[in-house]
Amino acid sequence: MAPLLDVKNLSIGFGEAPPVVAGVNFSVHAGETLALVGESGSGKTLTCRSVLRILPGAAQLRSGSIEFGTGASRADLLGLSNSEIRAVRGDAISMIFQEPMRSLSPLHRIGNQVSEVLTLHRDMSLSEAKRDVLATFERVGFADAERAYRAYPFEMSGGMRQRAMIAMAMVAKPELLIADEPTTALDVTTQAQVLGLMKNLQRDTGMAMILVTHDLGVVANMADSVVVMNKGHIMESGPAAAVLGAPGHGYTKKLFAAAPMIPEVAEPSPPVVEDDLILELKSVSKTYSVRAGGWRERKLVHACSDVSLKLPRGKTLAVVGESGSGKTTCARIALGAEVPDEGSQVLFRPEAGAEPINIGALTRAQKVAFQRQAQMVFQDPYSSLSPRMRVQEALTEPMEIHKIGSKQERRDKAAEMLRWVGLNPDMLKRYPHAFSGGQRQRLSIARALTLDPVLLVCDEPTSALDVSVQEQILTLLERIQDGMGLSYLFISHDLAVVARIADEVAVMRQGVVVEQAPPDTLFYNPRHPYTKALIAAQPEPDLNRPIDLEEVARGAGSPDGWSEEFRFEGIDAPDLIQVQPGHKVRCHV
C-alpha cells in the first residue's frame, strides 16, 4: 500500500546560502506516528511546515515533492495552487504549534476560533459547527465544553490551551496531524497528559501523525518510526524499536548519551551532613496582593509559604517544581531581590563558622559585600547578555561596579574566567551575537564567577538549551564547583537534570515544599503522590519505560485525589515531617 504522505528529495534554502534542509526523504503511512527528531537548527521544523507550505517568506523550496492522499485525490502538495493548498490546510492535514500561549488569538473566544475550521471547510451553519466542536471539546478532556466554548484563551492554563489547539486540529477529522513540539512549552505532568490524549485520539480516529520534537523521551512514548535530523540532513531513520534500541549513527548515539534520565536507584543515599550551612531559609513566606483594576478588590496570592531550606557549603540544593510552584520566588528571596513576609528569615554565612548575616536586615556595606558573594545565572542566555557590550565589557563590569583591581587586573581576571568556562580568551573582543546559545550560557557563568562568589543561584540555567549543550553546561557547573568549592542553589523544572547535579532536592508544589531528600533517596522511594507524578511523567528514551499516565493523573491533580495521609483542603497543608533521616514528606503522621 502506498504511504499516505511521501516526501521525496526535499530541499529548502534561504537566498544564496547552501540549503538548510537537504535531500530529505521520508514517508508516513495511515495511522502511523513518525517522529522527526533533532536539535535546534536541524531543519525539522522547516521540513514539517513545508508539508502545508507555511514557510517564512524568504524560504525557497529548491527541490522535491510531497505526495499526499489516497487513490484519485493523491497530489503533490508542492504543486498545488494557493487556493488548493488552503483547502487542504486544516481539513485533510492540520497542525499544532509549539506555544499554546501565543498560538491562539487572545481576542477571540476559543469556540469561535475552533469552529472557524468547520465553517471554512464544511458547508456548515454555526450551530451545526458548534455541536461538532462541543463534541470534540469533550473528547479532548474539557469538563465543561460549553464553558470552554465561551472562554477566551487567557482564561485557560497552558495545558488547557494546548487541548483547545488539539481540538482545533482534530475537529475536521484530518488524515494527518502535524505536531511541532506540541508539549515543549508545557509542564512535565501536563506534557504527559497531553501526549496521552494525542495517543488516544490517534487510536480512535486512525489518523497519521508527524511529531516534531527534540526530546527522545517523547519519541519513545509516541513514535512508530523515527527520523533523526541534524543540520538539514537525515542522519538515521527506521522503526522506533530499531533506532531507539540500537542507534546506528554516531549522532543518534550522542543524543542518547546527552538525554537526561531519572536513574533507577538500587538503594537510598545517606542523608547530607548539615553542619556548615552557607544559606538557610527559615519558614520563608511571600504573599502578593494583586489588584487588577482601580475598581476591583485586592486579592492575596501566596507565592510561597513556610519554606525552610538548608544549603550546606560546597553542595548543591535543587528546588524543583512546575510553573507557579514558587521556586523562582524562593531564589529571589534568597538573593535579597525580594522582601519576604514578616517572620521569614534568610541567613547567609560567607565562610565556615562565621556569624550568620540576616539577608532581610543588611546594612548598606553588608549588602554590597553580599551581592559580591552571591551571584546568579539566568535562564535565557539570549536576553541576559547586553547585545551592545563586548564580552570583555560584560565580564569586567561587575568588577568595576565593586571597584576591584586595576584595569589590567580586571582584564586578566576576565580572560582567566573565560578559560574556566572552556572559552578562548581571544573572544574577549567579540559581541554576544557571535556566540551560540551554549557559549552564551558559558559567558553568563563566567560573568557570575568574576567576583569570586561563594554562592551561585542558577535559575533554570539549561532550560533554553539543546540536550547536548545542556549536558556540557551541567558538566561545566560540576567542574567549577569542584574547582572553586562553590555552593549552588539550583532552580529547575526538570527532575532528570536535577538527578544528576543535586545533593539534595526539594520538590515544590504551589508554594510549599512537599518532599525533600537526596536525589537517590527521592528516586528510590518517592513518598508524596506529587513527587511520584513528576517522576512518572518524565518521558524516558526507553521503550520499556513508558509514561505511567495513571500515576501522573493521581498525583498531579488537586489534593482531593491523594491518599488519606497527604490530603488537605485550601492552603491548610499538613506539616513537613521527617520520615527517615534526610527524607522529609508533607503528610499527616
Added chain:
Amino acid sequence: MMFVRYAAWRLVTMLLTLAVVSVLVFIIINLPPGDYLSNQIAELRATGQAEGVAKAEFLRTEYALDRPLWEQYLIWVGVWDGPNGFSGLLQGDFGWSFEFDAPVADIVGDALWLTVLVNLAAVLFVYLVALPLGVLAAARSATWVDYTTAFVGYLGLATPNFLLALMLFYYGHKYLGLPIGGLMSPEFEGEPMSLAKVQSILVHLIVPTFVIGTSGAAGMMQRLRANMLDELSKPYVETAQAKGLGPTKLLTKYPLRMAFNPFVADIGNLLPAMVSGSVLVSVVLGLQTIGPALLTALKSQDQFLAAFVLMFVALLTLIGTMISDLLLVLLDPRIRYGAREG
C-alpha cells in the same frame, strides 16, 4: 454590568481630573503679572482718559478681580458668592471678554460647534485614510505599495500645514471650483440652519479637513503599519493560516483586531492635538473656530475667554480619552476580564 460600573467609575475620575485642570488653567492664566483691566487702566491713565478708567474700575469689581486669587477662582467656577451671587461655569456663566467687550458665551457660541465639527471631520478623515493604507502597507511591506504610501505619508507630515492650505486653496479653486476661506459662504453667516447652509458648510469643510488631517493620518498610518507588522509575525497568524483561512480574512480577523488597540487608544491624543494644531490653520484659512479667539485672548490677557477655551480643549481631551478607554474595554476581552487572570 461590569462595563456600566467601569464607565461610571471612569466618569467620576474624569470629572475629578477636570476639576484639577480648572485649577491649573486658572493659575497659569494668572501667572503673568497684572490682568487685562489693570493693564487697560494703566494705559488709560497714561493717556488721560478718565471716563474709561471709571468703566474699567466698575468691571474690576463686577468680575471680582480685586479679590484674592482663590476667591476669584471659586467665583469663576461658581461655588462662591460673587458680586452677582453664584454665577460661574457651573451655572453656565462663562464670564466676560474684555477684549471683545461681550460675554464669552456670545463670542465662542457658534465657533464652539464649528470647532467640534471641523475636528470631528478631521478625525474621521484620519481614520478613514490611515486604516486601509496602514493595513495595505503592512500586508505588502517592502513593495512599491509600502514605499509609495510611506512617501506620501512623510510628505504629508513634512509639509507645513499653512503651506498645504494655501496650495490646496489655489488649486482647489482653480480646478474644482472650491471656495476659499471661511466655513460657509458669507451670506449664511448668522442665518438659521437650512439645507443650503449645510451644503455650503460641507463644501467649505473639504480643504480644512484635508489640511488638518494629513499629518495625523500620516503618523497614524505608520503606527498602524508597524503594529500590523509586529502582529503578522505572531504564532496565532500561523495557526489561522494552518486552518486554511484565505488571505483577506487572515489579515482582517486576527492581526488587525490586535493592531487596533493602539489605534483606538490614540483617539484621546488626537482630539487635543488637532484643536491646538489647527489654531494656525484656522487663522490662515479664516475658519470661524475658537482657535483664533484663543490666540487673541492669550495675547491680550483676556482671562475669562482664554480660560474658557483652555477648559474646552481639556474637556475634549478628557472625553476623547474616556471614549478610547471605554472602547478598549469593549474591544479587548483581556482588559475586560483582567481581574480573573491575577
